[in-house]
Amino acid sequence: MTRVGRGALVALTTIVVAARPADAHLMTTGFGPFYDGLTHLLVSPEYLLPMLALALLAGLHGPRVGRAVLFALPAAWLAGNALGLLVVPRLTMPLPTATVTIAVGGMVAAGRRLPLALITGFAIAVGVLAGVLNGVELATARSSQLAAAGAAAALFVVVSLVTGQVASVRAAWARIAVQVAGSWIAAVGLFMLGWALRGR
Amino acid sequence: MRASRRMLALMLVTPTAALAHTRGGEALGFASGLRHPVSGFDHVVAMIAVGLWGAQLGEPAVWLLPVTFPMVMALGGMLGLVGIALPGLEVGIAASAIVLGFAVFREARPSLWVAALVVGVFAIFHGNAHGTELPPGANALLYSIGFVIATGLLHATGIGLGVAHRWPTGRAALRALGAGVALAGVVFLWHAVVGGGA
Numbered sequence: 001m002t003r004v005g006r007g008a009l010v011a012l013t014t015i016v017v018a019a020r021p022a023d024a025h026l027m028t029t030g031f032g033p034f035y036d037g038l039t040h041l042l043v044s045p046e047y048l049l050p051m052l053a054l055a056l057l058a059g060l061h062g063p064r065v066g067r068a069v070l071f072a073l074p075a076a077w078l079a080g081n082a083l084g085l086l087v088v089p090r091l092t093m094p095l096p097t098a099t100v101t102i103a104v105g106g107m108v109a110a111g112r113r114l115p116l117a118l119i120t121g122f123a124i125a126v127g128v129l130a131g132v133l134n135g136v137e138l139a140t141a142r143s144s145q146l147a148a149a150g151a152a153a154a155l156f157v158v159v160s161l162v163t164g165q166v167a168s169v170r171a172a173w174a175r176i177a178v179q180v181a182g183s184w185i186a187a188v189g190l191f192m193l194g195w196a197l198r199g200r
Numbered sequence: 201m202r203a204s205r206r207m208l209a210l211m212l213v214t215p216t217a218a219l220a221h222t223r224g225g226e227a228l229g230f231a232s233g234l235r236h237p238v239s240g241f242d243h244v245v246a247m248i249a250v251g252l253w254g255a256q257l258g259e260p261a262v263w264l265l266p267v268t269f270p271m272v273m274a275l276g277g278m279l280g281l282v283g284i285a286l287p288g289l290e291v292g293i294a295a296s297a298i299v300l301g302f303a304v305f306r307e308a309r310p311s312l313w314v315a316a317l318v319v320g321v322f323a324i325f326h327g328n329a330h331g332t333e334l335p336p337g338a339n340a341l342l343y344s345i346g347f348v349i350a351t352g353l354l355h356a357t358g359i360g361l362g363v364a365h366r367w368p369t370g371r372a373a374l375r376a377l378g379a380g381v382a383l384a385g386v387v388f389l390w391h392a393v394v395g396g397g398a
Contacts, residue, residue, distance in 0.1 A: 045341055045342065045345060046341055106271075109267055109271065176263045179263070179267060180263060180266060180267055180352065183266075183267040183268075183270055183271050184270055184348050184349065184352055186271055186274075187270040187271050187273065187274035187348045188274070188341070188344050188345050188348050189274075190271070190274035190275055190277065190278045191274050191277050191278060191281070191340075191341075191344035191347070191348070192341060192344065193278055194274075194277055194278030194279075194280070194281030194282060195281060195340040195341065195344070197278075197281065197282045198281045198282060198283075
């Protein structure tokens with residue numbers, strides 16, 4: 001092998017062995033970061049489940065609570081997202097997500113009437129937490145801020161659809177079906193907690 | 201030539217993990233979770249018996265028992281995941297089929313909290329035994345979602361069959377089903393105690 005060939009081989013090898021891991025994309029739709037963020041929420045059950053549970057809970061409490069949560073939750077998500085991007089360097093996701101999923105799913109399953117302020121406050125707290133976690137993920141993946149807007153838009157659509165549907169339910173069996181869905185979400189949350197504690 | 205070998209060796213011993221994908225095993229995880237509860241006959245008969253018993257008991261047990269079961273089952277699964285294995289798992293699962301089947305056969309009507317307690321206790325065994333059997337490479341969260349959905353659908357099947365409780369012939373058929381579940385439980389118990397697992 002010539003000196004030039006050896007040099008090229010060394011250079012190539014150096015590039016290969018010194019390569020950094022590929023930066024992960026949260027979700028790549030091909031339509032840009034807004035749609036990447038939008039899709040990311042819809043295909044991430046760890047984010048979607050607690051949000052669905054909150055939407056069910058708000059819907060069970062009628063249109064007034066539903067409207068409050070519809071605007072408070074995406075706004076809190078965006079605020080948390082900004083916090084995650086700017087302030088918080090690292091957060092592990094599974095434990096807080098699992099805990100929130102169990103709590104909200106359990107509240108839906110219990111079917112108790114709760115005051116508007118409590119549900120809205122809880123929605124804000126959950127929205128900020130999930131937003132922070134999402135912001136950390138975006139920062140880690142060096143994704144555009146538009147992805148956060150996409151995720152918030154998806155959240156708004158999901159909450160409006162689910163809350164609106166549940167709030168319009170009058171039949172007793174349909175409300176029970178919502179409570180059963182809440183118990184399933186809480187059950188999945190318990191499994192999430194188990195997997196998180198196990199370190200999977 | 202020596203340089204080439206050295207370069208090759210260097211490349212082989214210092215690989216960098218590819219992190220191009222943040223996730224993996226989604227379809228496998230969900231499908232495995234969905235399939236798992238229906239792949240074990242012991243689990244299937246107990247889940248259906250919960251639905252049948254709930255249907256016999258009527259409101260509010262018809263929805264309270266299927267709400268109780270998945271949540272407590274998941275608690276049992278969580279205990280299994282953190283390394284707390286319940287003693288006598290297979291015996292507990294067999295006993296669940298016997299007791300729940302017998303309750304359906306006898307059309308037992310205990311107070312609501314007793315029924316929920318019975319279902320809850322047995323649910324822990326089912327969760328502890330089955331909820332942690334994640335196939336290699338599968339997504340754990342989607343496995344859990346599939347597992348919970350399949351369990352809930354088995355309850356729904358039992359409740360659907362329990363609609364027959366409205367008619368005398370249907371009531372007799374449900375009692376026969378309950379007897380069948382209890383007998384299956386006896387077979388499971390035999391395997392658990394003598395034959396090394398159902």
